Structures are given as structure tokens and as C-alpha cells.
């Protein structure tokens with residue numbers, strides 16, 4: 282007879298909870314068989330995944346290395362120090378906080394350290410590609426602070442003149458750059474000089490291209506920008522989570538106390554550990570090959586879709602993101618997303634600049650190359666995937682989306698997935 286503790290530690294999920302185990306198996310098949318083009322999604326290395334089956338999730342800590350409130354913390358202290366040190370080396374920063382549970386919470390901690398309720402924040406509006414945590418009315422950031430925004434010009438590029446005008450008119454405490462659907466590099470020096478004129482702090486949220494910055498494939502916000510936030514699960518290929526880095530120690534201390542005890546309690550030790558592992562991978566010279574393939578695959582998808590006659594916001598991309606403008610095709614983003622999924626290609630509907638559709642309908646599709654590049658794909662596969670998406674969308678726009686989809690495309694997508702497996 283097994284004791285209750287033995288049962289607790291030994292019985293497998295399939296036995297204790299077949300319902301959840303069944304859903305996990307189905308999710309496994311879905312991921313193996315589909316081609317993932319949703320921009321924030323990515324895979325972790327085998328090394329990162331080992332963290333989650335280790336015993337580190339059972340560590341519980343509060344505070345920071347050297348300033349904990351529990352015993353038994355020597356190993357997690359060592360790990361968190363490594364994570365912080367690697368984060369600083371990745372971006373040339375002086376200070377790093379690796380504890381935010383998500384990108385949104387990283388931003389929230391920055392606001393909590395710099396702003397008082399009612400202060401003015403200048404950020405990019407959502408339909409131009411901004412992020413909801415940058416002042417959307419239904420997010421805490423939009424409820425507690427006064428958000429004013431800048432957008433993109435007719436070609437989809439950031440309108441720096443408008444940014445400067447807004448800064449001079451509203452004198453914000455904080456200017457935010459970066460977004461969730463802006464496909465181009467940002468002129469950080471120009472933003473810093475506008476901020477200086479109005480005495481504002483600057484935050485660059487580089488969630489969608491932080492891996493490319495580390496690899497030197499995208500310009501770095503430092504030394505121009507005061508504070509940089511990013512998620513760690515996009516092209517840094519780590520666990521879901523957030524990171525804050527800055528170059529000023531004093532600002533760093535304020536950020537630390539804003540994260541804990543400001544907006545979070547204890548951090549997640551397994552997340553910090555997996556962050557340390559993925560940061561180590563990103564610092565390895567081999568990471569450059571990955572980042573180059575991310576960029577090459579995104580550019581090839583954009584070119585193929587443009588050649589197939591689709592509008593690409595800004596005409597191309599400098600990042601993993603491609604934003605397809607569906608206006609004039611008779612398709613909306615939600616319909617295109619659903620039809621592509623029937624072909625094994627996952628994407629997401631997205632607002633495009635000047636969009637008049639609702640956020641849950643939209644006139645655009647956002648595609649990202651971070652996950653396919655992790656699977657080993659590059660420019661060649663990006664081009665073919667762009668062509669396949671073009672074929673599917675063209676057909677949807679001419680013949681409607683009834684039926685099971687194009688069998689030839691479905692077959693080719695399955696082949697792609699099989700040729701580039703995700704679990705060794």
C-alpha cells in the first residue's frame with residue numbers, strides 16, 4: 282500500500298486528472314501540426330524547459346538577492362544574480378529587475394516608480410500599433426494616468442512631428458515608445474531629444490524585438506532611452522514574463538521597490554531561473570543566427586504577400602512583425618484569422634492605422650516570425666509561407682470562406698510542420 286504522500290508525489294496526471302491530461306495531449310498535437318505565426322508566441326529550448334520539471338518551483342522567496350525574508354535562499358539568490366547580470370550584459374544596462382510576472386506588470390512597475398495618479402503619459406495609440414498597457418482606457422494605465430497619444434502617418438511610420446507637438450502641448454511626465462504591432466525600428470535618439478525639451482522621462486517597451494536588439498539586428502534604445510521593458514517570451518525565447526532594465530542605479534532602486542513590495546509579492550523562482558537560462562542562450566554568439574533568421578523570414582513573408590497584391594503596413598518590416606492591411610479585399614481580420622486557422626496557420630486579427638473596424642473585427646492580420654525561426658525556418662520558408670497565406674486570402678476574398686479550405690495548402694502546411702519539429 283502506498284502512503285498518501287507517496288500517492289501525492291507519484292501518481293501521474295493521466296491517472297489523477299484525465300480531463301486535463303487529455304486537453305494537454307490535444308494541445309501538444311495542435312502545436313506539433315500547426316505553423317505558428319502569432320507574433321508573441323514562441324518555444325523554449327529543452328534547457329529552459331528542464332527548469333519547469335526541476336524542484337525550483339517549490340522555492341518561495343520575497344525581496345531581492347541579499348535582502349530576502351526567508352531561509353533556504355542561497356541557490357535562488359545565486360540564480361537571480363546570474364539572471365540580473367546577464368540581463369545587464371544583454372542590453373548594456375547598469376540595473377535589471379527580473380521579477381515582473383509579465384510585460385504588462387513590468388510597465389505597471391515603471392509607472393508606479395515614476396508617476397503619480399493624474400500625471401500625463403504620451404504613448405502611441407492602439408490603432409497605430411501601441412499596447413494596451415500604454416494607456417488604454419480599460420487598462421489601469423489609462424484609468425490612473427492621463428494618456429495623450431501620437432500615431433503613425435499615412436505610410437504607417439511613426440509621426441515624429443506629431444510626437445513632438447503633443448509633447449510640447451501636454452508636457453508629459455513620461456513618453457513611451459514601442460508597441461505590439463509597429464513593424465519598424467524606432468528613432469530612439471529623436472525621441473530622447475524631444476523628451477529632453479519637455480523634461481520627460483522615456484520608456485521603450487521593446488517586447489516584440491528585444492531578441493533582435495540583443496543580437497545586434499535592431500538598434501538599441503540605450504544610451505538614448507531611460508528605461509527599457511520587455512517580455513521574455515517573444516524572441517528572447519524564454520518563459521512568459523517581464524524584464525526591466527535601466528542605466529541609472531537610482532532609477533533602478535525605485536523600480537525595484539515598485540516591483541516589490543509595490544505591485545507584486547513573491548516572484549516566481551522557476552520563471553526567474555528560466556529567464557536566466559534564456560538570457561544565457563541569447564548572449565551566446567549562436568543566437569545571432571536565430572535573430573537573423575527571424576528578420577529574414579519576416580521580410581520574406583512581407584515581400585511575398587506584397588507580391589501577391591496585399592497591402593503591407595509601412596511596405597515592409599525591420600522586426601519580426603508583418604502587418605497585412607486587408608482593406609479593399611472584402612475580408613476583415615477576424616474572418617481571415619479563422620480561415621487561415623482552417624489551413625493550419627495561426628495568426629491574429631489586428632487593427633491597422635486608421636482602422637474603422639472594431640478591435641474584435643479589425644481590418645488587419647498580424648504575423649510574426651519568432652516561432653517559425655525557432656523551428657529552424659528562415660527566408661526560404663518565410664517566402665513560401667507568405668505565398669501560401671496570399672493564396673488562402675486571395676481565394677477567401679474571391680470565393681468566400683465557406684468549406685474546408687484549400688487541400689493543397691493544408692497538406693503543404695502539415696509538411697512544413699513535420700519538416701521542422703518542435704520537440705527533437
Ligand SMILES: *Cc1c(COP(=O)(O)O)cnc(C)c1O
Nearest residue numbers: 383384385412460461486488512
Ligand atoms: C507582449 C507585449 C507586452 C506584454 O504582454 P503580457 O501579456 O502582459 O506579458 C507589453 N508590451 C508590448 C509592446 C507587448 O508586445
